Amino acid sequence: MSDSDFMASSRDFIREAIAEDIHAGRFDGRLQTRFPPEPNGYLHIGHAKAIGLNFDVAAEYNGICNLRFDDTNPLKEEQEFVDAQLADIRWLGYEPANVYYASDYFVQLYEWAIELIEKGRAYVDDLSQEEIRAYRGTLTQPGSESPYRNRSVEENLDLFRRMKEGEFPDGAKVLRAKIDMGSPNINLRDPVMYRIRHVEHQRTGNEWCIYPMYDWAHGQSDSIEGVTHSLCSLEYLNHRPLYDWYLDALDVYHPQQWEFARLHFTYTVTSKRRLLRLVQEGYVNGWDDPRMPTLAGQRRRGVPAKALRDLCDHVGVARTNSTVAIDLLEYYIRQELNRTANRVMGVLDPLPVVITNFPEGETEWLEAVNNPEDESAGSRHVPFSRNLLIERADFMEDPPRKFFRLAPGREVRLRWGYFIRCENVIKDARGNIVALHCAYDPETKGGYAPDGRKVRGTLHWVSADHAVPAEVRLYERLFKVENPYDVPEGQDFTANLTANSLSVQNSAQLEPSVQELAVGETVQFERKGYFCLDPDSDKERLVFNRAISLRDTWAKIQASTPRRKSGERG
């Protein structure tokens, strides 16, 4: 075994089991996985783990991974979700070897069901839904057998055929596997295989009015496709005996199911039901709202797929339920963006600065490095003029200690530009600061003073005469508490929603080079954070989403310093 084989096999219990199987020649040494979402919603960051595991494992063992849409319940499924899920998987960086649909196997499944009936291992039950529930027993009490359980094979065959032909209304009958009503595993108490649903399926139209249940469809689909390792989440552990029972009863090719823990995050909900509510009740603007934990939302927000993959690698695969702190995802997002995102200067909340000793109407183009972390990213030129804009928060008339930015009489550096000194504060009639008059030192071009004097602060800025206006959307976490499900009596998770998780900055002014950005591209606005050009942008108006802020130690210092009352100041 080579080093890399060893590494791969020892990474987690699933890879270990797979390595053993391959070594033992099980499945002829073949490896095939599948990612099997139901197209009833958008994929979210929790799915990234299952997607990555299935595709990565396949790649590691020279196998293949298919995408299979588990479309057995037409009530909930839509083509929109099929398309979105495929797009999201591709965005994550994976390409399915094949795209399959469980609905492609409806005929085979039907024939297999007849085979089970003929073997005396399945029967048509006339019990109502409520009766079936009552007959099933409870967690602690065994169930009891349906009075229809011992119908003849002929009668079952006839009834099942008529179910399929649409003779009975929804709910009138079901096909059940005949297993064991006394089993301690409730999944084995004669599970339903088919239910009657006179609804149109998004792919098979009105061809069918009986639809297979998950358990009946899943293992058989795996078998048909030749899946070797069927990897799913922990809640299916109790289903494995049924998965195996069907395959054994049919005596067909038998894949191996393995279960692993799902990925959860703090400050996040990922249940489809709740995500659907956020969308339907208008708490967010659609499935791809940048605040949503959906892959579509994260992509739109500017989160790099690599960050998600790195996080999954770190978390690994185990059977332990865990909730990852969202800070860890944020760390990987920053780490990746720091490496890859070009820098740009943009002022979100502008304060005019007049460079009193710079000639009116003149422009000087200064060289600015695109990415200090990546020399190959090169440089660009940014315009400098008499009329500049800086961030309002970068000036204080009466600065506290440790404030390194601009203040009356104080000198700072303009990023990639000159040192400037604040000489005058201009106010309106009400005393609001409306502009600053500063003098620049022509000797400090490039950011260094020939006399060796130093400044504490470096500010980002733009030339007001050249700046491009933009709308900037800032996002807070959607939920204000670590565990959104933790709510007071009588309330639901929406009680934990952050009040203003979206705030729009309409007055942002950016350096002109942003006009060359493509939609979906993420750049760093220096000192502010990473921002992604939104599809809402047009020629007239650029729209950016803040993917994430930069780490902000100054904010931390401010927060930890006991605030002085205004009366105590100065």
Added chain:
RNA sequence: UGGGGGAUAGUUUAAUCGGCAGAACACCUGACUCUGGAUCAGGCAGUUGGGGUUCGAAUCCCUGUCCCCCAGCCA
């Protein structure tokens, strides 16, 4: 409560199947810096309780505790 799965710093994890509990995030210092970013150095902090076997236990045995999943004609 029947059945099944699980428990290692605050969080997510590693420990080559009995041999020095090692990382990352978060947090705190400090250095450096033309981003209060990044980087670098350091610090804080852990084996679910009890008992046993052993020279030696996160790991094996016994016995508790706690958490998760299952009673859809959802997946």
